[in-house]
Amino acid sequence: MSDFSFDRLRRFPDVEADNLFAVDASDRLILDEAAGVLAGAGAGEVVVIEDRYGALTLGAAALAGARGIRVHQDALSGEMALSLNAADAGLAETYRSLDLGEELLANARVVLMQLPRSLAALDEYADAIRRFAAPDVLVIAGGRIKHMTPAMNEVLRRHFGELRVSPARQKSRILRAQAPISTETQAAVSTWPISVTYADLGLTVCAHGAAFAGATIDIGTRYLLEFVDRMTTDARSAIDLGCGTGVLAAALARRRPALRVIATDQSAAAVASAQGTMVANAIADRVTVVRDDALQSQAAASADLIVLNPPFHIGSSVHAGIALKLFEDAGRVLQPSGELWTVWNTHLGYRPALTRLVGPTHQVGRNAKFTVTVSTGR
Template sequence: MPEFPYSRLRRWPDVEADNLQAYDATDVLLVERALALGFPGEEIAVIGDEYGAITLALTDAGLRGIRVHQDLATGRRALARNAAEQGLGGSVSGYPDEDAEPRGVGGGHAAAGPDRLGSPTPFVAHELDGDLLTGARLVLLQLPKSLAELEEIADAVARWAAPDAVLVAGGRVKHMTLGQNEVLGRSFGRVQAERAERKSRLVVASEPLPAPTEPPFPVTAEHDGLTLVAHGGAFAGSRLDIGTRVLLEVLGVAPEALRQAQGPRGGWVAEPVEAAGDGGWVAELVEASRTVIDLGCGTGALAASWALAHPDARVIATDRSAAAAASARATAAANGLAGRITVTHDDAGSELADASADVVLLNPPFHLGTSVHTGAATRLFEAAARLLRPGGELFTVFNSSLGYRAELTRIVGATEQLHRTSKFTVTRSIRR
């Protein structure tokens, strides 16, 4: 059998650059181990397959019925595109939305049309749930960055997979920690790290332990009147991260600045924030009754705070992480906002209409996976420019060392600094 052409895989629609690949040695090691173990495809689940390298290499080797979960919308679309270009299952546009008609098997989304070897369903996409894992005897995992995300995944495998299931997890040695072994040990009776190979390492977890009655995630935390709910893969968990808090304070909608309103609509309103000169605190920067998008929403802290402060606003929260989108939905519900905040799982708001927003709120990441790369923020700046109507406002918080002001001006429009500390800068950009 010819070797699978890993080098032909692409990251698209994620950021592409010479130093960013669509696969690594860990993918190859996981594929080699799966083929050596000889499980049929129907008994294999793949989690964290960033751009489809594991799933497609196994499919190319003749396995069918593989179940796959990817957290990121970009990864789901890359898998679809790579599958189509390799002739391994046609197009998979993504997983079904929460309210969409279920497709594929068990609520998942099967590959559309036969692959080049004639199989109608070479792999089936699922969320992180029982449909993904029930009956699975081999689970392949690209280790996530977050220990919380790993804990949620390990619990799910022990909870739903077969009693004799084996979890083979892998990662680049430089990013692996003993803490990962400890987390796996909470859900498995045996955890064995193997020798490093090609700068990657596999960890084999077996003998699943009885799962607790209640899963460890999502978790909930209170923040001065704002409730945050978080799944393991959501950035900052149930904490209110510092950058978000700074942006909320500048906008006058931080949790501690809110007081409950007793008007006919209920909800919350903002206490006034003292205005100052350039670079100081500002108040009432934007009108309340407008369409506001929390772009890259995480747990939905910005969206929920804005909706609580402005009962008449139309608020949309969107994130490319399924864990984040699920967390934002739960945050909205926990704050009595389920009917007022629309949450979408999407790549940089690509399914939202052009020029549909009056305001965009943004706390952009500066990592792509484990790589520090400004491309992630640039894509969101470009998305904000597309989503905003002319004259619309983008409020951004970022690490002061990154100096994004010139780029925001170039991509979006005239940008002013509203607040700056040694750690964070808040800017306001007007869509040209």
């Protein structure tokens, strides 16, 4: 017997705080809108994409009796939270987590989706649904109105012949898409990942839709690249923490052939992108790409050098929690006298936190927007 309640859902192991929630009105609206079709769906015909902490998956299982649910979550922390919440509710056997692709979506008739903030991510998700799901698939995608744009409608219309927009409820809205456009009139092969070559850096960057910054190189990372030749010159091992598309890891591996490099990120899209970046730059044999929650799979005192461009938001909320979590793990994994090189928006003032969680920290660079610091492991 399931013991499911939205109120019991937790975000853990993601950051938890009084102003951060595991479920919101858009989750409830998606499930309410889908109630009728979920009741008529057979086992294995329901897919959930971007369920943040399990509300959609477990709500579909507990409230509508859905079974064999296939789930894709970009964030590993969300995948882990779903697992913990499912165990707590006695619903662990009702779903399985899968990568984005044919196994996730083959013959799916109902797709529930939390709309991603990134239009590129939405485009890749919609493209995959169009190519692999059943011809009569219905996509019920929702989000908070403040995060939705008319451009989302246009993205979905590129892949589906019918789109309906629901009235607003509790500052949330639903987009219902169906009639996927035939592969006879659109490419049967995905255009993802995309790639861009940067002649000035001698690097090719690959990116899937949900990867932060896409195939561009964000300005913080580009600034940190200016310091690569100064980073722990005798290092034998390095970690690109929160690697995104793998730009920093690739730059280190290209410039230092003897260096053993690990690129790690909790985003499935980032990991797939970074793997593509390493292949494109002919360094896949020298860089190991890992999907991890911070550095949980790395041993203490195991790295000579860690590089980090930390996020300053969690979902749609500006919050220092994720950066502090990354600093703490970096401090654990860094060898004594090893170095953490971090780039951060100057106004965030991370230096005291870095000193507390990692070790003595000093500034080595600063421009109009960013500060670069080096923290030495204790």
